[in-house]
Amino acid sequence: MNIGITLRRELGRTLAIATPLILSSLLSMGIAITDVVMMAWLGSPVLAAGAAVSDFYSILVYLVGGILGALSAVLAESRGAGRDSDCAVWIAQSFRLALIMALPGALLIGAIPQLLQLIGAESEVVVAAGDYAPMLALTFVLLLLSRVWHQCFAAFEHTRTILGGMLISLPLNALGNYALMNGHWGLPELGLAGIGLSSVICAATLLLWYSLQARRAHWYRPVARLLLCNDSLRRSKLLRLGVPIGVTCLGETGVFLLATLLIAGFSLEELAAHTLTLRVAGVLYAVPLGLSQAATVRAGLAFGAKDPAAMVRVLRIQLWLALLWGLPLVLLLLEGRELLTLWLLPDAGGRPALLETASLLLLLLALLQPADNLATQVTGFLRGLQDTRRPMQLIICSQWLLALPLGLLLGHGAGLGATGIWLGLGSGVLLACAGLLLRLQPQLALASRRNAGPASAEPDPWQACA
Known part of the structure; x- marks a missing residue:
């Protein structure tokens, strides 16, 4: 109870x-x-x-x-x-x-x-x-x-x-x-x-x-x-924690900007379908993004309070919320992707190639929602534990070293077009999610060991003004 x-x-x-x-x-x-x-x-x-x-x-x-x-x-x-x-x-x-x-x-x-x-x-x-x-x-x-x-x-x-x-x-x-x-x-x-x-x-x-x-x-x-x-020491810590966050945000955005440029070389239907899917993804991402920012705050409070049990509670809530948002979206997009395409692109009814490509890309987006939501929540949670560098490395490597080359291979080499690019991007999301989930256990253990020791001495915030 x-x-x-x-x-x-x-x-x-x-x-x-x-x-x-x-x-x-x-x-x-x-x-x-x-x-x-x-x-x-x-x-x-x-x-x-x-x-x-x-x-x-x-x-x-x-x-x-x-x-x-x-x-x-x-x-x-x-x-x-x-x-x-x-x-x-x-x-x-x-x-x-x-x-x-x-x-x-x-x-x-x-x-x-x-x-x-x-x-x-x-x-x-x-x-x-x-x-x-x-x-x-x-x-x-x-x-x-x-x-x-x-x-x-x-x-x-x-x-x-x-x-x-x-x-x-x-x-x-x-x-x-x-x-x-x-x-x-x-x-x-x-x-x-x-x-x-x-x-x-x-x-x-x-x-x-x-x-x-x-x-x-x-x-x-x-x-x-x-x-x-x-106070150069505190500013340095802000940079040490913040630069990986900024690079992660830029890397995630950059790979999709580059994907748009790559898909622009295909047909207009594929570019329109990709643009539609990106806009839908942006709207859906607002929910996990807000939850992730809350995860950073709640995990940070537990981390500062030296309370490993509270950290685990925060993590459990965030993972459940990620799945509760992601799984219904899978069903919703699976059933309504054609209707959504026709609503946002009314002329798709007379362009079978556009309707088919958009429906397929929205299907891929739906299937990626649970993994993408989990990855976003874990990233926010780890930021609360002040672990930002390794998540940055996992996400950037997944997106740029795996997803992008695989997307190019499938999109251009295998002739799958925009679908191939999105299959590559999806593989990056899945790999990043797996890596971040594996990162949780050692970070929780490390946070517990840190919190078991004596409190570190903090410099006097007014000393810099002396």
Whole structure:
């Protein structure tokens, strides 16, 4: 009975963290879709320029945002260990790290028009990118600062604040795009630059919202005083834990971007089917992603509290939630993949090749859901135990050293086209899942041994200011 009550309590706390994060991810997708749709209203050259700049911007966000993702793990550990005084210094050093990474990232985004010119892009595309890139460069800086607050609210289990910020951002972005790109309500007509300016306004509003909400927290005042303190040891630990997270995020995204380029060499039907499957996968991934972030926080709290039994409870809940989400999706996609294709691509009814390929790719996506969900939860759990390097190696090796070559062999060598590419990607998911599951037992044993020893001495968070 006690075990059941404890598990139910753990399930409730996990869902309380994860549900707002899941909804926030879906709202973030809505913002991206809104931008793409409104760019298309301005014409093909503008859409091409916007896509080029925003794709490069997204790559940097995945990398740098992943690095900042280490903050939630170290904050959760500090909370679990009862070292609340450490939280403020971790947050302050994360802000310093975000600012250090923001400048080179903004410069790279601002240089995209020159890059497009070097590779021979049309002049209309280069000009439009020149209007848009500076706006996204500024958005990048504001977003990184917001990302620090995002990690704080996740670690302190205040994820409704994150959801509140996204609920403000989605309509504000759509209204800003509409007004600034077309010059409505007395505002200047800025075209693509107006969509970029709307992104800046949304990012600034989100940062303001997070900052105002953070002022109510007990750790806010120490953060403000510690911002000028240089603690290189803690910043190094954030990088040591965060760089593998960023590389993992970039590697997972990169292999699918490359797959799109490879499939573009096949027929238009196969490219359309691949694009459809990726969009469906992105929506479905919002749930395991939110659960994974909750797993990092809950595992970090147990790790800091030196409680191996709590770590096992967190892991059990996460694995059950992964299967409870993944297995019904298999049945749903198996039964409804053709209807889903016709709903999202109405013209597929008159294009048998497109309908057949999309149905087959959605079938493969369905079969991969349980393994993909398990891998995502295990990765989040291991991050809570501050194990990020080996999961990065397992995922990158699985995706790039096995999945990609096998996909090329099946897609081009065996003539299976997009289906072959997806079979290769699926093999990478299965291998990564198996490797991560095998990683669990030694890491739990190691965490238990660490926790059995004396507590390590933590440096005084105020010493750097002395």
